[in-house]
Amino acid sequence: MKSLSILLTAALFCLKVSKGSETPQQVFMGNSTTSASNCFPALDFPVPKAPGRPPAQWWCSPSDTNGFLGFTYETDGCQSASTLLADFTRMRNDYKARYVRLYGWCDDQGTYLNNVIQAAYSAGLGVYFTIWFGFDGGNAWIRRRDLIIGIVRKNPFAPYVVRSIDVGSEPLYDWALQPPQAVADQIKFVRSQVGPFGIQVSISEMQYGYSVQGPSQMVLDAEDVVHAHELAFFDKDAKTGADAGPSLISSTKWFVSKTNNTRKIIFTQTGWPTNTKVWKGNSPKAVASLESTKAFAKLLDDSCETFKGITPLGGVGWFWHIWSDSMLEGWGVLDQSGKPKWTFAPRTSC
Incomplete structure (x- = not known):
């Protein structure tokens, strides 16, 4: 961590938020007078020591x-502090990432x-935390929630x-908590604990x-914000990455309608695989290839204005799912050796 004086400075600002007059909703929205270049984590914002x-x-x-925010980052490997810094700095410098989304869990203290x-x-990145339920049931998620x-x-x-x-990555689909009211209750509980700090609470779900x-x-x-999984490769009528536009638009409009056109929408998982070594598609016509992956990335860029026109x-x-094939074979921007599969230069605004 930083020096004691820096920590104390930051702590005073945390105390100001927890005791100040701002409501959590005001904190969620941010300061409307802050310019796009004078806020964190804008690409040209010089991050101060504190x-x-x-x-x-x-x-x-x-x-x-809007546009490309960053990468999903698998944490089961419990990467060292130096590896985290190197990866996050590379995301920022090479790909203009503004955020990183954590996926999985490192079970330490x-x-x-x-x-x-x-x-x-x-590195100048914001972070999307995930309370990890895993795939085997059990109550380890409670300890992880309380740790966060x-x-x-x-x-x-x-x-x-x-x-x-x-509060989970696909907790409804995985039946990690049931019934759905239990998921809603956990969102409200976590908000009661972190809302005064201006932190948004949701689930990441398709x-x-x-x-x-x-x-x-x-x-x-x-939910404070919609965190949607948009993996059109698994659609029953999927073909190539270039053909996924109707699927993305339809799902996005569904979320808009279900939240009365009032909630920010983030695709916390989206992407297209270059191979099917981990998962095959649900359509025999779904093409997993580098060309199809590149086409999907281009589709996301080309759809930026369309998304802006249909969402609030x-x-x-x-977020591109995922950083490296070493984390999820076929889905990474980087291959197993850490080299880029293609020139990935997504739009970061529209």
């Missing part, structure tokens, strides 16, 4: 958050997540790095996930 302002005046507004916060701040909450409360840099916390356990409108109603609060921002 934030020097309250979180409500720190984050870029939703209207300035919190050192890893604190290292993530430090590395992200140093504790870190937000104790690490004075957390409110300036952690932009959101998801449209289909909101139907598998029955009606789940109460979950959408509880500045349009859609999106």
Whole structure:
């Protein structure tokens, strides 16, 4: 961490937010007077040694958050602090990432997540945290939830790095919590703990996930922001990445309609695989290839204005799923050796 004086400075600003007059909703929205270049994590914003302002005046507004945001980053490997810093800096410098989304879990006592916060701040990235349920059931997620909450409360840099916390990645689809009201209740509980710090709370879920356990409108109603999984490769009529536009538009309009056109929409998982070594498509016509992946990335860029026209609060921002094939074979921008598969230069605004 930084020197004691820096930590104390940041801590004072955290205290100001928790005791100040701003409501969580005002903090979520950010300061509307903050220009797009004078906010974190704008690409031309010089990150100071310590934030020097309250979180409500720190984050870029939703209207300035569209286009490519960053990468999903798998954390089961418990990467070292130096690896985190190197990867995050590369994301920022080589690909103009503004955020990184954590996927999976490193089961230590919190050192890893604190290292993530430090590395992200140093690299100029915001972080999307995920309370990880895993795929085997059990109650480990409760300990992980409480660990994240504790870190937000104790690490004075957390409110300036952690932009959101998801109560699970596809928790409805995976039946990780049931019934859906239990998911909504957890969103509200986590918000009660981190809301005063200006941190948004949601779940990361695909449209289909909101139907598998029955009606789940109460979950959408509880979310501060929609975090949608848009993996059109798995559609029953999928073909190539270039043909995925109708699927993306249809799903996006569904989320808009279910949230009364009032919620920011982020694609927390989207992408297209270059091979099917991990997962095959649900359509025999689904093409997994480098050309199809490149076409899907171009489609996202080309659709930026369309998304902006059909969604509130500045349009859609999106994360590429995933950083490297070493994390999920076929889906990374980087191959197993850490080399780029193609020249990935996505648009970061529209």
